[in-house]
Amino acid sequence: MQKRRGRTGRVRRRRRSCDSRGVNESHRPEFIELKKWLKDRKFEDTGLVPACFPGTGRGLMSRTSLQEGQMIISLPESCLLTTDTVIRSSLGPYIKKWKPPPSPLLALCTFLVSEKHAGDQSLWKSYLDILPTSYTCPVCLEPEVVDLLPEPLRTKAEEQRTHVQDFFTSSRTFFASLQPLFVESVDIIFSYSAFLWAWCTVNTRAVYLRSVRQDCLSVEPDTCALAPYLDLLNHSPHVQVKAAFNEKTGCYEIRTTSRCRKHEEVFICYGPHDNQRLLLEYGFVSDCNPHACVPVPGETLVKYLPAADKQVHRKMSILKDHGFTDTSWKKVLLGEVISDTNEKTSWGVAQKICSDYIEETRAVLRKCVIPHVECDPPVECVIPPVERVIPPVEHVILLWSM
Numbered sequence: 001m002q003k004r005r006g007r008t009g010r011v012r013r014r015r016r017s018c019d020s021r022g023v024n025e026s027h028r029p030e031f032i033e034l035k036k037w038l039k040d041r042k043f044e045d046t047g048l049v050p051a052c053f054p055g056t057g058r059g060l061m062s063r064t065s066l067q068e069g070q071m072i073i074s075l076p077e078s079c080l081l082t083t084d085t086v087i088r089s090s091l092g093p094y095i096k097k098w099k100p101p102p103s104p105l106l107a108l109c110t111f112l113v114s115e116k117h118a119g120d121q122s123l124w125k126s127y128l129d130i131l132p133t134s135y136t137c138p139v140c141l142e143p144e145v146v147d148l149l150p151e152p153l154r155t156k157a158e159e160q161r162t163h164v165q166d167f168f169t170s171s172r173t174f175f176a177s178l179q180p181l182f183v184e185s186v187d188i189i190f191s192y193s194a195f196l197w198a199w200c201t202v203n204t205r206a207v208y209l210r211s212v213r214q215d216c217l218s219v220e221p222d223t224c225a226l227a228p229y230l231d232l233l234n235h236s237p238h239v240q241v242k243a244a245f246n247e248k249t250g251c252y253e254i255r256t257t258s259r260c261r262k263h264e265e266v267f268i269c270y271g272p273h274d275n276q277r278l279l280l281e282y283g284f285v286s287d288c289n290p291h292a293c294v295p296v297p298g299e300t301l302v303k304y305l306p307a308a309d310k311q312v313h314r315k316m317s318i319l320k321d322h323g324f325t326d327t328s329w330k331k332v333l334l335g336e337v338i339s340d341t342n343e344k345t346s347w348g349v350a351q352k353i354c355s356d357y358i359e360e361t362r363a364v365l366r367k368c369v370i371p372h373v374e375c376d377p378p379v380e381c382v383i384p385p386v387e388r389v390i391p392p393v394e395h396v397i398l399l400w401s402m
């Protein structure tokens, strides 16, 4: 394709890059402190600056253009917060004593709450100061708001809330054992809201880093590490990166496999997640998400199938018996046409389901006030605007075919 040159192209290019330009925030005291803290731990600046972007909020901006394969960020091990950090802290002897051994996740959450409580005394203060004070994941939303979410997200959100509440309840005796470390009552320090904040911090910000198993922790996988500064990188489903700990350099490194222009936001990809997963795990949805899909439960689908088909329930049970309700969607997703008639019927049914779902979603959104909170404080908006929730019909992939 020919490259667009000339005035119109230039204006369009300029407008496009202005639209995505962020406002540099590196002058803010918390970022100056964080940079000093990182420097003391041998972090070498790679030309990224914190900035606030329209659409994605706080993130990192590149001061130079980045080429494919170039390093985005390289964070020395000494900057990483892992279970090893926790065990080397004053919590270590208490963790080692506790039976049954606490999970790696509990160790990280306990450390965050305890360091947050330590305030100015914490060695991690500079990092803690830039963390969001609250989160927008459904686990933090009021039950009435969660009720407005579509299925199966609503059920998953409720399950997640129950899971976090149970996790908290079952950890209270462990928190009680930490009392000798604090003047204030542990019931006040390790409150549910403090625990929820720590859980969301780990869940939304940790990178994958497999640690050597520690005997004093439970056998659950120890794969989460908090990576200060690097965790300011927002998600885009359109970029690809290579991220891993480099044993030779002793740094957690991220390299881009996509280009990025000077002064634009640098993204990483958190995974090929659809918008329901992004909302559930990270508290946001992504525009034009190529992984967007709307899961349609079997019972809903049956309601939309032609009434003349008396065999629907029988067909459904045959599909279920053969595991096709779970697996055949993969072939369909990859473009396999089952038959022309089925293809037409499926698209008709899909369109009807989509337009009904869109109408249902609009009705729910009409009930909501949409507060849009900008970057300061760093909390993303609670209810995403209509156009960010509803994917265009052509992006909605029906995961079923009969």
Ligand SMILES: C[S@@+](CC[C@H](N)C(=O)[O-])C[C@H]1O[C@@H](n2cnc3c(N)ncnc32)[C@H](O)[C@@H]1O
Binding pocket: 055, 056, 057, 058, 059, 132, 204, 205, 231, 232, 233, 234, 235, 236, 281, 282, 283, 284, 285, 286, 378, 380
């Ligand atoms: C690892 S942090 C990234 C930095 C974060 N924006 C901050 O200010 O600290 C992940 C969180 O950033 C937000 N986020 C990441 N990517 C986003 C995007 N594309 N659009 C909107 N918010 C995004 C979500 O709140 C998510 O839970």
